[in-house]
Amino acid sequence: MATIDISEKTFEDTISGNDIVLVDFWAAWCGPCRMFAPTFSKASEAHPDVVFAKVDTEAEPGLSAAARITSIPTLMAFREGILVFSQPGAMNAAGLDELITAVKALDMADVRAKMAAAPAS
Numbered sequence: 001m002a003t004i005d006i007s008e009k010t011f012e013d014t015i016s017g018n019d020i021v022l023v024d025f026w027a028a029w030c031g032p033c034r035m036f037a038p039t040f041s042k043a044s045e046a047h048p049d050v051v052f053a054k055v056d057t058e059a060e061p062g063l064s065a066a067a068r069i070t071s072i073p074t075l076m077a078f079r080e081g082i083l084v085f086s087q088p089g090a091m092n093a094a095g096l097d098e099l100i101t102a103v104k105a106l107d108m109a110d111v112r113a114k115m116a117a118a119p120a121s
Contacts, residue, residue, distance in 0.1 A: 003044050003052040008063040014053055016081045020103055021051040025067065025074040027058045033073045036090035043096050050100060077103045082111060 006014050006023070015021050024040050026033035044052035057064040057072055067076070070088070077085035077099060084103060091099070 003041055003054050006053045006055055007060055008066075011055070011063055014051065015078045018051045019080060020049070020100075021053055021078045022100070022103075023053045023055060023076045023078070025055045025057050025064060025069045025072055025076070027056065027072055029058075030072050032090040036073050039091065039093050039096060042093065043100065046097075047100055050104075075099075079103055079106055079111075080108050082108070082115070084111065 003024075004014075015023075022040075022043075024033075024036070026037070028034075040052060040054075044050070055063055055067075057069060067074075072088070073090055074086065074088045075091060075096075076083060084106060085099060
């Protein structure tokens with residue numbers, strides 16, 4: 001599956017309507033973002049069961065602010081609508097593959113139980 005561009009209008013539906021979604025927050029002027037783009041695209045072809053979405057931080061400043069993006073690229077991973085990973089910085093292919101494997105292996109019942117037990121902040 002190819003990467004898709006998402007916006008403030010499509011973000012929530014994309015996250016809630018798919019099991020696993022990886023979101024790359026990027027900008028055209030960002031060198032590390034341009035270096036990470038082919039890695040992200042190649043991974044999207046290797047994992048057709050995962051949605052690979054991109055958010056252009058220049059075109060979507062409201063979404064970027066809501067996601068608290070302070071550095072790009074930032075990669076976020078959502079599983080069953082829950083943010084399970086967020087990290088700024090470009091990732092190499094091996095690191096991205098490890099992340100995808102880890103997200104697929106998550107016990108979401110355990111994740112929800114830990115979220116329910118955590119004190120509200």
